[in-house]
Structures are given as structure tokens and as C-alpha cells.
Amino acid sequence: xxxxxxxxxxxxxxxxxxxxxxxxxxxxxxxxxxxxxxxxxxxxxxxxxxxxxxxxxxxxxxxxxxxxxxxxxxxxxxxxxxxxxxxxxxxxxxxxxxxxxxxxxxxxxxxxxxxxxxxxxxxxxxxxxxxxxxxxxxxxxxxxxxxxxxxxxxxxxxxxxxxxxxxxxxxxxxxxxxxxxxxxxxxxxxxx
Ligand SMILES: [Zn+2]
Numbered sequence: 001x002x003x004x005x006x007x008x009x010x011x012x013x014x015x016x017x018x019x020x021x022x023x024x025x026x027x028x029x030x031x032x033x034x035x036x037x038x039x040x041x042x043x044x045x046x047x048x049x050x051x052x053x054x055x056x057x058x059x060x061x062x063x064x065x066x067x068x069x070x071x072x073x074x075x076x077x078x079x080x081x082x083x084x085x086x087x088x089x090x091x092x093x094x095x096x097x098x099x100x101x102x103x104x105x106x107x108x109x110x111x112x113x114x115x116x117x118x119x120x121x122x123x124x125x126x127x128x129x130x131x132x133x134x135x136x137x138x139x140x141x142x143x144x145x146x147x148x149x150x151x152x153x154x155x156x157x158x159x160x161x162x163x164x165x166x167x168x169x170x171x172x173x174x175x176x177x178x179x180x181x182x183x184x185x186x187x188x189x190x191x192x
Pocket of ligand 1 (some may be wrong): 077080
């Protein structure tokens, strides 16, 4: 999947979870940082691909990307597995903990979850692509849905652009239509 599709999927997953679970009151700053963290989480697993949009958009991205590629084992490796989710979860938690004293208005729990929701949504989306996802690393088997590769989505191909991406858009629209009251409540009462 391309970065664009991953970001939309991450945002969709965040919207779904935020609208179907009771949320604590948050500051506007928390809301904004949470959405940004979610979008970063949505593309973060591609840190192990030197050709990923994440690296292409940075000035020295190619070189840095290749270093990470070596460290993490190449295309769809450690950061595309349950072990990767756990390691990134701990790392992200520690990072936010260090920042907490400097940003008293941010609810780091919400921000942690937002990033992780984006991260996991990435792995789920990659599972429907031809390449599959090595969920159970270090067991070196890539899983995909459906199991037959030929029926899966080609990255940046026709189905991703004209079916998956528009479908995610529709899901967002439907989600907001369905939970309109909860959105108004969030905007009027829960964001301070
Ligand atoms: Zn990926």
C-alpha cells in the first residue's frame, strides 16, 4: 500500500475506535497531536523499506533508509510483525514518558494509542497486498488475505487506487454519519 492509503486507513481506524469507545475529556492540543501521531504511526512500519514514502520525502532519506534497511532486515521485516508492534509500543511509550514533564497539556495515553492504532492498521492493510506480512517473526512466513496471492491487492495498482482508497473514504463518511451525535459531543464538550 502507498503512504496515502496507509494514512487514510490509520485515520479511519482512529475514527472508528474514538467514536465507538467512551473518551475522556482532552485538550485541543492532545486532539491535534493525536491525529498527527496516528498518521505517523500509519506509515511508521515502512521504516524498514528504503523505498518507502517515509524515506523518499526526506532530504537524506535514501541513505538513512538503507541503513535502517540493513538493521531491520529489509522489505517488510521486523516492523511488520507482532514483535515489531511490541518493540515500537515500548519505544513509543518511553519516548512519550520522557516528553511528559515538558508537555503537561498533552494526554500521552491518548497519543500513545493513536500512534499504535495507526501502526497496527498498517499491518492489517499490508496483509491484503501481494507481498503479505511476516506477522509471526522470527518465524519467517508471510501471511496474506486471501491466501491466494493473485487475488490480493497490488501496491499502487488499480484496485488500491480505485477500490481500496475510495472505499476507505466511504467508510469515513458512513462512520461520521452514524456517529454524528458523538462527534458533536466531542467537539462541543470533550475538547477543552
Ligand atoms: Zn508496509
